[in-house]
Amino acid sequence: MSEFTQKVEKELLSYLPQSDNEDIKKLISSMEYSLMAGGKRVRPYLVIAFSKLCNGSEQAAMPFACALEMIHTYSLIHDDLPCMDNDDLRRGKPTNHKVYGEATALLAGSGLLTLAFETALSERAISLNGYEKCVRAAKLLSECAGTSGMLGGQMIDLESEGKSVTVEHLREMDAKKTGALIIAAARLGCISAGASKEQEKAAVTYASDIGLAFQIVDDMLDITSTTEALGKNVGSDEENEKSTYAALLGLEKCRSLCEELTADAVRSLDVFSEDTQELKNFAYYLLKREN
Numbered sequence: 001m002s003e004f005t006q007k008v009e010k011e012l013l014s015y016l017p018q019s020d021n022e023d024i025k026k027l028i029s030s031m032e033y034s035l036m037a038g039g040k041r042v043r044p045y046l047v048i049a050f051s052k053l054c055n056g057s058e059q060a061a062m063p064f065a066c067a068l069e070m071i072h073t074y075s076l077i078h079d080d081l082p083c084m085d086n087d088d089l090r091r092g093k094p095t096n097h098k099v100y101g102e103a104t105a106l107l108a109g110s111g112l113l114t115l116a117f118e119t120a121l122s123e124r125a126i127s128l129n130g131y132e133k134c135v136r137a138a139k140l141l142s143e144c145a146g147t148s149g150m151l152g153g154q155m156i157d158l159e160s161e162g163k164s165v166t167v168e169h170l171r172e173m174d175a176k177k178t179g180a181l182i183i184a185a186a187r188l189g190c191i192s193a194g195a196s197k198e199q200e201k202a203a204v205t206y207a208s209d210i211g212l213a214f215q216i217v218d219d220m221l222d223i224t225s226t227t228e229a230l231g232k233n234v235g236s237d238e239e240n241e242k243s244t245y246a247a248l249l250g251l252e253k254c255r256s257l258c259e260e261l262t263a264d265a266v267r268s269l270d271v272f273s274e275d276t277q278e279l280k281n282f283a284y285y286l287l288k289r290e291n
Contacts, residue, residue, distance in 0.1 A: 046185035056193025063125035092231035153177025179211035209265035
């Protein structure tokens with residue numbers, strides 16, 4: 001993952017705009033600060049992995065991978081703002097608004113969101129994938145990031161604070177807030193590679209399962225981990241009066257559920273004729289992560 005992360009980050013930097021205006025330079029610096037703040041790069045990895053699994057090109061899939069990571073990063077900047085989760089630490093570093101101020105952080109998030117579509121529809125993306133695939137990718141990004149996807153999930157999350165909700169309510173929220181972009185990652189790889197409907201369906205199942213497991217592990221780590229290990233403040237879910245899987249089900253039931261979801265994700269890869277060991281290993285890596 002280290003070598004892959006370096007490759008993705010080099011590509012991400014290549015899409016950042018340039019400006020001679022000092023004020024705009026500050027905005028671009030803010031965008032770069034969060035974009036290069038580290039992270040597991042789960043979403044770009046899945047884009048590339050499913051493209052390669054379906055005999056696609058890593059080079060062709062990379063603009064889609066970068067676009068998705070820009071959207072993910074924008075969501076983190078906005079999530080951390082005082083009007084949302086009001087966090088001051090992200091990946092072991094001060095959150096964007098703590099460094100650049102709230103207004104600049106807001107613009108930086110919006111800048112990354114718009115840059116994502118510029119990237120997915122860039123000359124580079126079109127030359128490698130063709131117009132039709134780029135249009136499909138941009139449409140998918142808008143759906144998964146919008147009100148039917150991530151934004152809808154974030155709104156449900158905000159409205160759920162201080163309320164007692166059911167596990168079914170959490171599943172709907174997380175399917176949108178976290179799962180939508182993870183599913184988009186798998187589908188973007190399939191789109192770039194020209195995968196079959198059966199392959200894309202299996203990719204969605206895999207991504208859906210690991211996406212839910214990912215969120216449940218996050219909930220557990222907010223209780224069991226430390227600020228140093230996690231790179232962000234722990235105990236924030238309880239502080240913000242959020243219902244979580246860990247609170248509703250308990251840690252043991254959560255661990256069992258994550259193992260079941262991971263096993264289901266691994267089984268979904270059986271439809272592929274190519275070697276799927278790398279994606280299987282990735283599912284177990286996410287299951288056992290400590291940050």
